Amino acid sequence: MIDRRILAHFDYILLLFVIPLVGISLFLIHELDPVLFAKQVKYISLACGLVIFLFFVPFRKLNTLIMALYAICLVLLVLVHFIGTQKLGAQRWVDIPFTNFSIQPSEIMKTSLMLLLASYIANNPPPKDGYGFKEFVVISIGILIPFLIILKEPDLGTAMVVLLTGFGTLFLIGVNKKIWISLALIVVVLAPVMYVVDPLKDYQKKRIMDFVSDKSPYQVNQALIAIGASGLVGKSKENATQSQSRFLPYANTDFIFAYFVERFGFLGALGLLAWFFFMIVHILSLGFAYGKDYFLRVVASYIAILLFLYVGINICMVIGLAPVVGIPLPLVSYGGTSFVTFMTLFTILENILAFRFVFEYNSNSNKRGPLAQLVRALGS
Structure with missing residues (x-):
């Protein structure tokens, strides 16, 4: 039997947000390519199995394992440079031995980094005026x-x-505002130096130059034609000629919008x-609703920001307001890597929420004397 408290703390609203997006994705992919539709169903099935497993993992208690996972992800990111598989001009994947599958360590790192930040900040919460310089540097190293390493792959977008x-x-x-001001000044000063050093690859510079100039890439021009001709309520499948006639490249992945x-x-x-x-x-509000639960605050804030960046960059890229980078539309674009990543993040969030009664019990117990804790334990 499932504890009623798990069902009471579970966030059903998030589930209602996710399911229609998955339905839209399957509908669009099926219209574009039935073969890819079948593959996407497999990815979704795999993600569902992973969701069931991850939902019962006690993430709050796994500080050591979280550090180990972060270290393993760093090792995998380094291995990409030596034994990585190259696709579309970038070396970002590592083949799994004796299988036909490959993994993209940078995607796993997104989840690992979130857990690392949540674990560290929950055990070292910021003071009233925010983190000082020492703590900021320690946390920044974990991000930088x-x-x-990912920048070196090269994968500027990720x-x-x-x-x-x-x-x-x-x-x-929460970080002391003086640190943010100092950091902004440093970025302004170092910007000309970074321009001289020129760490970008030729294809990355071309994308930026195409964005700055009036010359848009072919796929962006075709996307704008598809969007501009759609009208107020869109077209039928037969009349959606830009996509159905294959004029629009990557219509089922990065340009599915x-x-x-x-x-x-x-x-x-x-x-x-x-x-x-x-x-x-909604996701962002979950973090602010439980102000003292820093593990939850970090997870909710991280997912909300990541979702905002993915959606914003993808749509701006499609309509020509940002350079073309490999950022899919979350839960809608075809592909297993991004879908599994976001479903993993959402599952961790649901886990932290559903089992929050354990955190509340422990927090309240810590504030009571030994006798009160014993009485409460016997009463439960």
Whole structure:
């Protein structure tokens, strides 16, 4: 039997946000490619099995294992440079021996970094005026190491997401404002130096130059045509010629938003944006609702920021407001890596919420005397 307290603390609203997005994804992918639809169903089945397992993992008590997972992810990121598999001009994957599968360590690192931040901050909560310089440096090292390794792959998009999500979470948790001001000044001063050093690859510079200039990449032009011709309520499958006639590249992955708008029009685009907006606000509100539970605050803040970055970058990329990078639309784009990553993050959040009564019991017990703790234990 499942403890009633687990069901009482479970966040059903998040589940209601996730299920329609998965349904939209399957609908669009099936229209574009039935073969990929079958593969996506397999990815979803795999994610569901992982969700059931992870939901019962006591993450709050796994401080040592969290550190070990973070260290293993760093090792895998380093191994990418030596035995990594190259796809689409970037070396980001590691093949699993004796199987046909490969893993992308940078995706696993997103979950590992979140747990590391949650574990450390929960055990070392910030003072009233925020973290000072020493604690900020310690936490920053944990963020910067994977950022630099991923940047070297090269994977500028994922590296920037890791960097912004990590420091964005710190900003919401609390760091002394003098540190942020000093950091901003350092960035302004070092910006010309970074331009001279020029750490970017040729294809990355081309993407940025295409974005700055009036020349848009082919896929962005085709996406704009699909969006512009969709009208108020979109087109039928047969009339969605940009996608169905294969004029729009990557219509089922990074540019699936363009196909969604082509099918459901301007009103559909507004609805999808509103759906993501309220989903992000809801997740963010969970962190503020339980102010003293820093593990929950970090997890909720991290996921909300990561979701915001993915949605914002992907849509801006599709409509030509950002350089083209490999950032999919969460839970909608085809692919197992991103889907499993976000389902893992959502499951961890649900786990922290559903088993929060254990945290509340322990917290309240710590504030009572030994006799009161004994009486409460006997009473339960």
